Amino acid sequence: MARDRPRVLILGGGFGGLAAAKALKGAAVDVTLIDRTNHHLFQPLLYQVATAGLAAPSIAAPIRHILRSQRNVTVLMGDVVDIDLATRAVHLADGDTLGYEHLIVATGATHSYFGRDEWASHAPGLKTLADAQGIRARLLDAFERAERSNDPDERAALLRFVVIGGGPTGVEMAGTLAEIARHTLPGEFRGIDPASAEILLLEGGTRVLAAYPEPLSDSAKSQLESLGVRVRLGAKVVGIDAEGVEVESDGARTRLLTRNVVWGAGVEASPLGALLAKASGITPDRAGRVPVQADLSLPGHPEVQVIGDLAALSVEGQPVPGIAPAAKQMGQHAAKNLIAALKARVSTPFRYRDYGSMATIGRHRAIGVIGGMRFTGLLAWWLWLFAHIVFLIGYRNRLVVLMDWASQYWTMQRHARVFSPHSKG
């Protein structure tokens, strides 16, 4: 490729970064997309890898394979640690430097423990394939250890699962755990009854899935309860250690003895957010996200665009949500503005098109708002299933996921129940 074409650097191969790269197809630029892993991850189904329903490769595809036919794109695997806005260069962990004329930052978010990083090892969060495989191993191992244990207290702690946070991840995890305990595992153990496992969902606020209208939150709560999940609202977690969780509720503190905690309570922007904000003299929002201009550019730096979960932006008074469709739209819009800039045309403000959103709870259980219409239960679940199959990348993955879901539907079995002791990935 000729080196006199403008160099576009995209950081992150998630929904935003990938959409930007694709939208630059045919543009007279040299695009380099850099990511810490080699794959694009379909994060909406990550909880199914964590709960042994899907194999990791079914929801991930090599970024360079997805973009292979786009000749103006180079894909690199690397860890960006610094961005120098003055010299327009990006520094990687191994010392390499990449220059740019245009930069699109799409490094997303990670879990946040609200400053209590010591909780991380006891209450893993769910953002990467390695996270999901680690959680899978821990959850399955708890049942194995309970089967081996002769101590009733230890057994109870091993069969108590505490999910923290009533957002989509927490709800999906709690619902699926209940299904595993009640429908997948019974009949396979001799010393314990997996169906006696206790699944608790702790939410600090007044309802689960608070981004949805209140009636849908209420429905989600009843749907969870119908699966056997104990939902505790107004339950604030004040401590987590190897033995259990400390909860504050109505001014009283209680301790839940458990060996299984899953963290779905908070996310914060990738550290590059704070770095960009500092370098451009602005203040990141509470979640560490970068307040961007209406055209997605960094204030004072029209050559830098920040998109997806890393960007804080309100359109017509409504904050753009941190979900895959929003990140995709921002990626496409950033590419459009970049092409406009190449032709010395002015950039346009980003408009978010809200096609709706859905959250799943379990078999035949979900909620959704689509085109202003509200759905719950069976119909919402079928819509959720259909949408997730359609948006999954790769024909093979769609087929295998459909097949795995069909088999789970009929047999209640989950085929990815495979782990080794101390397995990390």
Add this chain to the structure above:
Amino acid sequence: MARDRPRVLILGGGFGGLAAAKALKGAAVDVTLIDRTNHHLFQPLLYQVATAGLAAPSIAAPIRHILRSQRNVTVLMGDVVDIDLATRAVHLADGDTLGYEHLIVATGATHSYFGRDEWASHAPGLKTLADAQGIRARLLDAFERAERSNDPDERAALLRFVVIGGGPTGVEMAGTLAEIARHTLPGEFRGIDPASAEILLLEGGTRVLAAYPEPLSDSAKSQLESLGVRVRLGAKVVGIDAEGVEVESDGARTRLLTRNVVWGAGVEASPLGALLAKASGITPDRAGRVPVQADLSLPGHPEVQVIGDLAALSVEGQPVPGIAPAAKQMGQHAAKNLIAALKARVSTPFRYRDYGSMATIGRHRAIGVIGGMRFTGLLAWWLWLFAHIVFLIGYRNRLVVLMDWASQYWTMQRHARVFSPHSKG
């Protein structure tokens, strides 16, 4: 279950242990099967997980799920560290003790570095799912790092793959690596040509796949070479470090600079072999295996049977090979002798029924001996494929593996090309 039924303890859930447990279906015994992992692994296809062709859950199934309907079997996950033949008890790593009246030891083999354990971190072997996923990450990472590198020497070392050992694992790995470099990856990189990768197979002896008749070994060598693998016979590895491999051949030493070494050269019996031999006053063979009686029992201990890769046995002057069908047959025979003992009948000697064996090299390339007939190339490959689908456990796995193979066949793509930096599993 009544505690007055004889307790049978099976150590290991591989082909041998699982076959023994299944053959005890309906017997008036309480069976406990214990394994270090939660899954039975279809080891013959493990190299396909290592080479990103299959996802891990496609070739593994939870042992307790396989045996769920066999009410006289309890499955436990645990790490056996000691066997006390005098008190008839087995000790686990976490301090627990399990007693037995009958013991079947089927803990198999692991890789052996012939006393050079420092080679292990540079030249991983392939025995577990974690091994396979670790090798997958290393191999894919080499291409990623080569794409990033500007140093021609480093690039060459990253694109040189050295497979040590010309047995089935080495041949499968070398052949598949050549296919990945020549057919899967080209077109996806911008700075390197993956097809320029060099794949070397080093064998210390005079031919590859030495367990087969010589004409088939010769055919395997040519088939490897037709894929672009450089096969070096009489090449003895005398050193391995982070930078390369030291080879002795015809009295001369050469050094191969490489960052990618896969170990397929040696296996040795699980450490329980040496332990059992010592406790019963016999000498293990060179590979650490336990010489057993004709009826598979440990000399002097008719209540203990040793089967599969852990047992050393010759039938009619022919050593029983360390392959899956032999382990299965031994497991079934051990169960039969155990049932005979319960009825105070005498045990019978084990007879190995050799139905044939096959080794694959790559697309349309394989060798095989079935019922005394020899096969090479296309026909051998189809036979290999058919046999491996038939013997894979689980309908879902058979279907997914067939589908993945069909898609690989037409597109040359491999769907499990997913890893994270420093991923271990």
